[in-house]
Amino acid sequence: MPQSQPQSHLPPSERVSVKRLAARGVYDPEQIHAILDAGFICHVAFTVKGEPRVLPTAYVRVGGEIYLHGSPSNQMLRSLIASPEACVCVTHVDGLVLARSAFHHSINYRSVVLFGPAREVGDPECKRAALQALTNRIIPGRWDEVRTPNPSELKGTLVVGIRIVEASAKVRNAPPKDDEEDYALPIWAGVVPLSVVARQPIRDPRLPSDIAQPAHVTAYLKEHEA
Protein backbone atom coordinates (compact mmCIF):
# COMPACT_ATOMS: atom_id res chain seq x y z
CA MET A 1 0.00 0.00 0.00
CA PRO A 2 1.47 3.41 -0.88
CA GLN A 3 2.52 5.44 2.15
CA SER A 4 3.43 8.44 0.02
CA GLN A 5 3.25 12.07 0.99
CA PRO A 6 0.09 13.94 0.01
CA GLN A 7 0.25 13.92 -3.77
CA SER A 8 -0.87 16.57 -6.13
CA HIS A 9 -4.30 15.82 -7.48
CA LEU A 10 -5.20 17.09 -10.89
CA PRO A 11 -6.02 20.79 -11.06
CA PRO A 12 -9.73 21.41 -10.45
CA SER A 13 -11.78 20.45 -13.48
CA GLU A 14 -15.22 21.87 -14.17
CA ARG A 15 -16.59 18.90 -12.27
CA VAL A 16 -14.92 19.56 -8.93
CA SER A 17 -14.89 23.35 -9.14
CA VAL A 18 -17.02 24.65 -6.29
CA LYS A 19 -19.91 26.43 -7.97
CA ARG A 20 -22.11 27.78 -5.18
CA LEU A 21 -20.21 30.28 -3.04
CA ALA A 22 -16.94 29.71 -4.87
CA ALA A 23 -14.93 31.53 -2.18
CA ARG A 24 -15.48 28.49 0.04
CA GLY A 25 -13.68 26.20 -2.42
CA VAL A 26 -10.38 24.58 -1.38
CA TYR A 27 -8.21 22.58 -3.79
CA ASP A 28 -5.00 22.19 -1.76
CA PRO A 29 -4.29 18.44 -1.34
CA GLU A 30 -2.94 18.89 2.19
CA GLN A 31 -6.13 20.61 3.35
CA ILE A 32 -8.25 18.03 1.55
CA HIS A 33 -6.32 15.21 3.22
CA ALA A 34 -6.68 16.85 6.63
CA ILE A 35 -10.47 16.93 6.20
CA LEU A 36 -10.51 13.30 5.07
CA ASP A 37 -8.29 12.25 7.99
CA ALA A 38 -10.60 13.94 10.52
CA GLY A 39 -13.35 11.39 9.87
CA PHE A 40 -14.09 7.75 9.26
CA ILE A 41 -17.61 7.71 7.77
CA CYS A 42 -18.13 8.76 4.15
CA HIS A 43 -21.14 8.74 1.84
CA VAL A 44 -20.72 6.92 -1.46
CA ALA A 45 -22.69 7.62 -4.64
CA PHE A 46 -23.31 4.72 -6.99
CA THR A 47 -25.90 3.65 -9.51
CA VAL A 48 -28.13 0.59 -9.70
CA LYS A 49 -29.62 0.17 -13.18
CA GLY A 50 -28.80 3.82 -13.81
CA GLU A 51 -30.59 5.09 -10.68
CA PRO A 52 -28.45 7.13 -8.27
CA ARG A 53 -28.03 5.74 -4.76
CA VAL A 54 -26.12 6.86 -1.67
CA LEU A 55 -24.99 4.87 1.36
CA PRO A 56 -22.71 5.53 4.33
CA THR A 57 -19.63 3.41 5.02
CA ALA A 58 -16.31 3.55 6.86
CA TYR A 59 -13.15 4.68 5.06
CA VAL A 60 -9.52 5.49 5.62
CA ARG A 61 -7.14 7.54 3.50
CA VAL A 62 -3.63 6.19 2.90
CA GLY A 63 -1.51 8.27 0.55
CA GLY A 64 -3.52 9.17 -2.52
CA GLU A 65 -6.17 6.48 -2.02
CA ILE A 66 -9.12 5.82 0.26
CA TYR A 67 -10.10 2.30 1.26
CA LEU A 68 -13.60 0.93 1.86
CA HIS A 69 -14.51 -2.59 2.90
CA GLY A 70 -17.47 -4.88 3.26
CA SER A 71 -18.94 -8.22 2.40
CA PRO A 72 -17.76 -9.75 -0.88
CA SER A 73 -21.36 -9.52 -2.12
CA ASN A 74 -21.87 -5.89 -1.05
CA GLN A 75 -23.91 -4.28 -3.84
CA MET A 76 -22.41 -0.83 -3.41
CA LEU A 77 -18.79 -2.03 -3.50
CA ARG A 78 -19.52 -4.29 -6.49
CA SER A 79 -21.11 -1.35 -8.30
CA LEU A 80 -18.06 0.85 -7.62
CA ILE A 81 -15.64 -1.74 -8.99
CA ALA A 82 -17.79 -2.21 -12.07
CA SER A 83 -18.03 1.55 -12.73
CA PRO A 84 -15.39 3.69 -14.40
CA GLU A 85 -15.30 5.97 -11.39
CA ALA A 86 -16.50 6.48 -7.82
CA CYS A 87 -17.77 9.66 -6.13
CA VAL A 88 -17.35 9.91 -2.36
CA CYS A 89 -18.24 12.69 0.09
CA VAL A 90 -16.99 13.35 3.63
CA THR A 91 -18.72 16.00 5.75
CA HIS A 92 -17.96 17.45 9.20
CA VAL A 93 -20.52 19.78 10.79
CA ASP A 94 -18.71 22.35 12.96
CA GLY A 95 -21.37 24.81 14.04
CA LEU A 96 -24.71 26.55 13.66
CA VAL A 97 -24.39 30.02 12.15
CA LEU A 98 -27.19 32.13 13.58
CA ALA A 99 -27.63 35.31 11.60
CA ARG A 100 -29.99 38.24 12.12
CA SER A 101 -31.98 37.27 9.04
CA ALA A 102 -33.37 33.78 8.45
CA PHE A 103 -31.97 33.98 4.91
CA HIS A 104 -28.36 34.21 6.11
CA HIS A 105 -28.52 31.33 8.58
CA SER A 106 -25.87 28.81 7.70
CA ILE A 107 -23.70 25.95 8.91
CA ASN A 108 -19.96 25.99 9.57
CA TYR A 109 -18.62 22.83 7.98
CA ARG A 110 -15.77 21.09 6.20
CA SER A 111 -16.61 18.77 3.33
CA VAL A 112 -14.71 16.96 0.58
CA VAL A 113 -16.00 15.45 -2.64
CA LEU A 114 -13.59 13.15 -4.47
CA PHE A 115 -13.64 11.23 -7.73
CA GLY A 116 -11.51 8.34 -8.88
CA PRO A 117 -11.50 4.77 -10.14
CA ALA A 118 -12.27 1.96 -7.68
CA ARG A 119 -10.41 -1.35 -7.69
CA GLU A 120 -10.64 -4.50 -5.64
CA VAL A 121 -7.57 -4.94 -3.43
CA GLY A 122 -6.78 -8.61 -3.97
CA ASP A 123 -3.46 -9.23 -2.27
CA PRO A 124 -4.08 -10.49 1.31
CA GLU A 125 -1.21 -8.44 2.78
CA CYS A 126 -2.50 -5.27 1.12
CA LYS A 127 -6.00 -6.05 2.43
CA ARG A 128 -4.59 -6.57 5.91
CA ALA A 129 -2.69 -3.27 5.70
CA ALA A 130 -5.85 -1.40 4.63
CA LEU A 131 -7.86 -2.90 7.51
CA GLN A 132 -5.04 -2.07 9.94
CA ALA A 133 -5.01 1.53 8.72
CA LEU A 134 -8.80 1.75 9.05
CA THR A 135 -8.83 0.33 12.58
CA ASN A 136 -6.02 2.59 13.75
CA ARG A 137 -7.61 5.63 12.10
CA ILE A 138 -10.82 5.07 14.05
CA ILE A 139 -8.96 4.46 17.33
CA PRO A 140 -5.16 4.69 17.27
CA GLY A 141 -3.32 1.72 18.72
CA ARG A 142 -6.26 -0.68 18.58
CA TRP A 143 -4.85 -3.03 15.92
CA ASP A 144 -1.89 -4.17 18.01
CA GLU A 145 -4.15 -5.27 20.86
CA VAL A 146 -6.80 -7.31 19.06
CA ARG A 147 -6.97 -10.64 17.31
CA THR A 148 -6.05 -9.75 13.73
CA PRO A 149 -7.85 -11.28 10.74
CA ASN A 150 -7.23 -14.92 9.90
CA PRO A 151 -7.05 -16.06 6.26
CA SER A 152 -10.73 -16.97 6.23
CA GLU A 153 -11.77 -13.52 7.51
CA LEU A 154 -9.49 -11.80 5.01
CA LYS A 155 -11.03 -13.89 2.25
CA GLY A 156 -14.48 -12.92 3.57
CA THR A 157 -13.71 -9.19 3.37
CA LEU A 158 -13.88 -7.21 0.16
CA VAL A 159 -11.45 -4.27 0.27
CA VAL A 160 -11.85 -1.54 -2.35
CA GLY A 161 -9.29 1.17 -3.06
CA ILE A 162 -10.37 4.44 -4.67
CA ARG A 163 -7.58 6.54 -6.12
CA ILE A 164 -8.16 10.25 -5.48
CA VAL A 165 -7.87 11.61 -9.01
CA GLU A 166 -9.91 14.78 -8.49
CA ALA A 167 -11.07 16.33 -5.26
CA SER A 168 -12.31 19.57 -3.82
CA ALA A 169 -13.17 20.74 -0.35
CA LYS A 170 -15.70 23.31 0.75
CA VAL A 171 -15.16 25.03 4.08
CA ARG A 172 -17.16 27.60 6.02
CA ASN A 173 -15.64 28.73 9.29
CA ALA A 174 -16.79 32.25 10.04
CA PRO A 175 -19.27 34.44 11.92
CA PRO A 176 -22.67 35.18 10.37
CA LYS A 177 -22.67 37.41 7.32
CA ASP A 178 -25.75 39.59 7.38
CA ASP A 179 -27.02 42.24 5.01
CA GLU A 180 -25.46 45.54 6.02
CA GLU A 181 -28.77 47.13 7.07
CA ASP A 182 -29.62 44.15 9.31
CA TYR A 183 -26.66 44.72 11.63
CA ALA A 184 -28.67 47.49 13.28
CA LEU A 185 -31.43 45.05 14.32
CA PRO A 186 -31.58 44.09 18.02
CA ILE A 187 -31.21 40.38 17.20
CA TRP A 188 -28.64 38.08 18.81
CA ALA A 189 -26.23 36.61 16.26
CA GLY A 190 -23.29 34.28 16.55
CA VAL A 191 -22.02 30.76 16.07
CA VAL A 192 -22.88 27.74 18.22
CA PRO A 193 -19.87 25.40 17.79
CA LEU A 194 -20.68 21.70 17.50
CA SER A 195 -18.28 18.83 18.06
CA VAL A 196 -18.30 15.07 18.42
CA VAL A 197 -17.29 13.83 21.86
CA ALA A 198 -16.73 10.40 23.38
CA ARG A 199 -18.58 9.36 26.52
CA GLN A 200 -17.47 6.88 29.17
CA PRO A 201 -17.08 3.46 27.53
CA ILE A 202 -19.66 0.75 28.10
CA ARG A 203 -17.76 -2.43 28.89
CA ASP A 204 -18.92 -5.52 27.03
CA PRO A 205 -21.26 -7.36 29.44
CA ARG A 206 -19.25 -10.52 28.81
CA LEU A 207 -15.90 -8.88 29.64
CA PRO A 208 -14.25 -10.35 32.79
CA SER A 209 -13.95 -7.69 35.48
CA ASP A 210 -10.17 -8.13 35.76
CA ILE A 211 -9.55 -6.86 32.22
CA ALA A 212 -8.78 -3.16 32.65
CA GLN A 213 -9.48 -0.40 30.15
CA PRO A 214 -6.39 -0.25 27.92
CA ALA A 215 -4.22 2.84 27.43
CA HIS A 216 -5.31 3.37 23.80
CA VAL A 217 -8.96 3.66 24.89
CA THR A 218 -8.07 6.06 27.71
CA ALA A 219 -6.01 8.15 25.26
CA TYR A 220 -8.94 8.23 22.83
CA LEU A 221 -11.28 9.44 25.57
CA LYS A 222 -8.86 12.18 26.57
CA GLU A 223 -8.54 13.27 22.94
CA HIS A 224 -12.34 13.36 22.48
CA GLU A 225 -13.52 14.31 25.97
CA ALA A 226 -16.64 16.36 26.45
Add this chain to the structure above:
Amino acid sequence: MPQSQPQSHLPPSERVSVKRLAARGVYDPEQIHAILDAGFICHVAFTVKGEPRVLPTAYVRVGGEIYLHGSPSNQMLRSLIASPEACVCVTHVDGLVLARSAFHHSINYRSVVLFGPAREVGDPECKRAALQALTNRIIPGRWDEVRTPNPSELKGTLVVGIRIVEASAKVRNAPPKDDEEDYALPIWAGVVPLSVVARQPIRDPRLPSDIAQPAHVTAYLKEHEA
Protein backbone atom coordinates in the same frame (compact mmCIF):
# COMPACT_ATOMS: atom_id res chain seq x y z
CA MET B 1 -47.44 22.17 3.65
CA PRO B 2 -48.85 18.89 4.98
CA GLN B 3 -48.59 18.58 8.75
CA SER B 4 -49.94 15.04 8.75
CA GLN B 5 -49.08 12.28 11.17
CA PRO B 6 -46.29 9.93 10.10
CA GLN B 7 -47.78 8.15 7.14
CA SER B 8 -47.31 4.60 6.05
CA HIS B 9 -44.70 4.34 3.36
CA LEU B 10 -44.95 1.56 0.85
CA PRO B 11 -43.93 -1.86 2.13
CA PRO B 12 -40.20 -2.47 1.59
CA SER B 13 -39.46 -3.21 -2.05
CA GLU B 14 -36.37 -5.09 -3.19
CA ARG B 15 -34.68 -1.72 -3.49
CA VAL B 16 -35.02 -0.61 0.12
CA SER B 17 -34.77 -4.03 1.70
CA VAL B 18 -31.66 -4.05 3.87
CA LYS B 19 -29.39 -6.66 2.30
CA ARG B 20 -26.23 -6.75 4.39
CA LEU B 21 -27.03 -7.77 7.98
CA ALA B 22 -30.76 -7.83 7.39
CA ALA B 23 -31.51 -8.02 11.13
CA ARG B 24 -30.49 -4.35 11.34
CA GLY B 25 -33.25 -3.31 8.93
CA VAL B 26 -36.10 -1.11 10.20
CA TYR B 27 -39.16 -0.26 8.10
CA ASP B 28 -41.46 1.29 10.69
CA PRO B 29 -42.31 4.86 9.56
CA GLU B 30 -42.28 6.20 13.12
CA GLN B 31 -38.75 4.94 13.73
CA ILE B 32 -37.64 6.20 10.31
CA HIS B 33 -39.11 9.63 11.05
CA ALA B 34 -37.42 9.72 14.45
CA ILE B 35 -34.03 9.12 12.81
CA LEU B 36 -34.73 11.79 10.19
CA ASP B 37 -35.85 14.26 12.87
CA ALA B 38 -32.66 13.75 14.89
CA GLY B 39 -30.55 15.45 12.20
CA PHE B 40 -30.43 18.31 9.77
CA ILE B 41 -27.67 17.34 7.29
CA CYS B 42 -28.37 14.68 4.65
CA HIS B 43 -26.39 13.37 1.69
CA VAL B 44 -28.13 13.48 -1.68
CA ALA B 45 -27.36 11.21 -4.65
CA PHE B 46 -27.87 12.61 -8.11
CA THR B 47 -26.45 12.18 -11.58
CA VAL B 48 -24.73 14.59 -13.94
CA LYS B 49 -24.59 13.22 -17.48
CA GLY B 50 -25.25 9.78 -16.04
CA GLU B 51 -22.37 9.93 -13.53
CA PRO B 52 -23.33 9.44 -9.87
CA ARG B 53 -22.59 12.33 -7.51
CA VAL B 54 -23.19 12.94 -3.82
CA LEU B 55 -23.33 16.22 -1.85
CA PRO B 56 -24.35 17.22 1.68
CA THR B 57 -27.15 19.66 2.35
CA ALA B 58 -29.57 20.70 5.10
CA TYR B 59 -33.05 19.16 5.28
CA VAL B 60 -36.15 19.02 7.40
CA ARG B 61 -38.95 16.45 7.47
CA VAL B 62 -42.54 17.66 7.60
CA GLY B 63 -45.17 14.94 7.41
CA GLY B 64 -44.29 12.54 4.62
CA GLU B 65 -41.90 14.90 2.85
CA ILE B 66 -38.41 16.28 3.34
CA TYR B 67 -37.46 19.75 2.18
CA LEU B 68 -34.13 20.93 0.80
CA HIS B 69 -33.23 24.44 -0.32
CA GLY B 70 -30.55 26.36 -2.12
CA SER B 71 -29.78 28.77 -4.88
CA PRO B 72 -32.19 28.72 -7.85
CA SER B 73 -29.24 27.63 -10.02
CA ASN B 74 -28.07 24.86 -7.65
CA GLN B 75 -27.00 21.97 -9.91
CA MET B 76 -27.93 19.26 -7.43
CA LEU B 77 -31.44 20.60 -6.78
CA ARG B 78 -32.03 21.14 -10.50
CA SER B 79 -30.93 17.57 -11.19
CA LEU B 80 -33.32 16.22 -8.53
CA ILE B 81 -36.30 18.10 -9.99
CA ALA B 82 -35.44 16.88 -13.48
CA SER B 83 -35.10 13.25 -12.36
CA PRO B 84 -37.97 10.82 -11.79
CA GLU B 85 -36.78 10.19 -8.26
CA ALA B 86 -34.35 11.29 -5.55
CA CYS B 87 -32.29 9.17 -3.18
CA VAL B 88 -31.31 10.73 0.16
CA CYS B 89 -29.37 9.33 3.12
CA VAL B 90 -29.21 10.50 6.75
CA THR B 91 -26.60 8.99 9.09
CA HIS B 92 -25.95 9.37 12.81
CA VAL B 93 -22.79 7.83 14.28
CA ASP B 94 -23.48 6.74 17.87
CA GLY B 95 -20.40 4.82 18.94
CA LEU B 96 -17.28 2.80 18.25
CA VAL B 97 -17.81 -0.93 18.74
CA LEU B 98 -14.50 -2.39 19.90
CA ALA B 99 -14.51 -6.16 19.60
CA ARG B 100 -11.88 -8.72 20.54
CA SER B 101 -11.19 -9.46 16.87
CA ALA B 102 -10.41 -6.80 14.28
CA PHE B 103 -12.97 -8.46 12.00
CA HIS B 104 -15.88 -7.77 14.36
CA HIS B 105 -15.11 -4.12 14.98
CA SER B 106 -18.11 -2.05 14.03
CA ILE B 107 -19.96 1.23 14.46
CA ASN B 108 -23.19 1.84 16.34
CA TYR B 109 -25.29 4.02 14.07
CA ARG B 110 -28.73 4.98 12.84
CA SER B 111 -29.19 5.62 9.13
CA VAL B 112 -32.08 6.11 6.75
CA VAL B 113 -32.17 5.84 2.97
CA LEU B 114 -35.26 7.22 1.27
CA PHE B 115 -36.56 7.41 -2.27
CA GLY B 116 -39.19 9.61 -3.79
CA PRO B 117 -39.98 12.18 -6.44
CA ALA B 118 -38.65 15.73 -6.03
CA ARG B 119 -40.67 18.83 -6.90
CA GLU B 120 -40.03 22.52 -6.78
CA VAL B 121 -42.13 24.22 -4.08
CA GLY B 122 -43.38 27.25 -5.94
CA ASP B 123 -45.93 28.89 -3.65
CA PRO B 124 -44.22 31.61 -1.57
CA GLU B 125 -46.18 30.74 1.60
CA CYS B 126 -45.26 27.06 1.25
CA LYS B 127 -41.61 28.03 0.73
CA ARG B 128 -41.74 30.22 3.81
CA ALA B 129 -43.29 27.38 5.84
CA ALA B 130 -40.55 24.97 4.72
CA LEU B 131 -37.80 27.43 5.65
CA GLN B 132 -39.48 28.08 9.00
CA ALA B 133 -39.62 24.34 9.69
CA LEU B 134 -35.95 23.96 8.72
CA THR B 135 -34.80 26.85 10.91
CA ASN B 136 -36.79 25.65 13.90
CA ARG B 137 -35.62 22.07 13.41
CA ILE B 138 -32.00 23.18 13.62
CA ILE B 139 -32.62 25.40 16.65
CA PRO B 140 -36.16 25.50 18.04
CA GLY B 141 -37.63 28.95 18.50
CA ARG B 142 -35.18 30.75 16.23
CA TRP B 143 -37.64 31.70 13.49
CA ASP B 144 -39.76 33.95 15.70
CA GLU B 145 -36.76 36.04 16.72
CA VAL B 146 -35.10 36.76 13.38
CA ARG B 147 -35.87 38.87 10.36
CA THR B 148 -37.92 36.52 8.19
CA PRO B 149 -37.45 36.34 4.40
CA ASN B 150 -38.65 39.20 2.25
CA PRO B 151 -40.21 38.55 -1.17
CA SER B 152 -36.87 39.00 -2.92
CA GLU B 153 -35.14 36.47 -0.64
CA LEU B 154 -37.98 33.99 -1.10
CA LYS B 155 -37.71 34.41 -4.85
CA GLY B 156 -33.96 33.85 -4.54
CA THR B 157 -34.40 30.54 -2.70
CA LEU B 158 -35.22 27.30 -4.45
CA VAL B 159 -37.16 24.96 -2.15
CA VAL B 160 -37.46 21.33 -3.15
CA GLY B 161 -39.85 18.83 -1.56
CA ILE B 162 -39.12 15.10 -1.77
CA ARG B 163 -42.04 12.83 -0.99
CA ILE B 164 -40.93 9.82 1.04
CA VAL B 165 -42.34 7.01 -1.08
CA GLU B 166 -39.98 4.26 0.07
CA ALA B 167 -37.59 4.29 2.99
CA SER B 168 -35.64 1.98 5.22
CA ALA B 169 -33.50 2.48 8.27
CA LYS B 170 -30.53 0.49 9.45
CA VAL B 171 -29.69 0.57 13.15
CA ARG B 172 -26.91 -0.97 15.20
CA ASN B 173 -27.07 -0.30 18.93
CA ALA B 174 -25.43 -3.18 20.75
CA PRO B 175 -22.25 -4.46 22.40
CA PRO B 176 -19.57 -6.14 20.29
CA LYS B 177 -20.47 -9.52 18.83
CA ASP B 178 -17.38 -11.71 18.80
CA ASP B 179 -16.80 -15.25 17.64
CA GLU B 180 -17.61 -17.55 20.55
CA GLU B 181 -14.02 -18.77 20.98
CA ASP B 182 -12.69 -15.18 21.11
CA TYR B 183 -14.60 -14.35 24.31
CA ALA B 184 -11.86 -16.21 26.21
CA LEU B 185 -9.15 -13.83 24.95
CA PRO B 186 -7.81 -11.28 27.46
CA ILE B 187 -8.75 -8.36 25.21
CA TRP B 188 -10.77 -5.35 26.37
CA ALA B 189 -14.05 -5.02 24.48
CA GLY B 190 -16.89 -2.56 24.68
CA VAL B 191 -18.56 0.45 23.12
CA VAL B 192 -17.26 4.04 23.16
CA PRO B 193 -20.42 6.18 22.79
CA LEU B 194 -20.10 9.24 20.57
CA SER B 195 -22.39 12.23 20.54
CA VAL B 196 -22.59 15.71 19.11
CA VAL B 197 -22.42 18.49 21.67
CA ALA B 198 -22.70 22.26 21.54
CA ARG B 199 -19.98 24.48 22.95
CA GLN B 200 -20.31 27.99 24.34
CA PRO B 201 -21.55 30.29 21.58
CA ILE B 202 -19.20 32.71 19.87
CA ARG B 203 -20.98 36.04 19.71
CA ASP B 204 -20.84 37.81 16.36
CA PRO B 205 -17.98 40.34 16.64
CA ARG B 206 -20.37 43.01 15.39
CA LEU B 207 -23.04 42.24 18.02
CA PRO B 208 -23.60 45.15 20.48
CA SER B 209 -22.67 44.08 24.01
CA ASP B 210 -26.13 44.92 25.36
CA ILE B 211 -27.85 42.21 23.30
CA ALA B 212 -28.07 39.22 25.64
CA GLN B 213 -28.05 35.57 24.62
CA PRO B 214 -31.71 34.68 23.98
CA ALA B 215 -33.61 31.91 25.78
CA HIS B 216 -33.83 29.67 22.69
CA VAL B 217 -30.02 29.61 22.41
CA THR B 218 -29.64 28.86 26.12
CA ALA B 219 -32.22 26.07 25.83
CA TYR B 220 -30.35 24.60 22.85
CA LEU B 221 -27.08 24.61 24.80
CA LYS B 222 -28.73 22.87 27.72
CA GLU B 223 -30.22 20.25 25.40
CA HIS B 224 -26.83 19.63 23.73
CA GLU B 225 -24.42 20.31 26.58
CA ALA B 226 -21.13 18.44 26.80
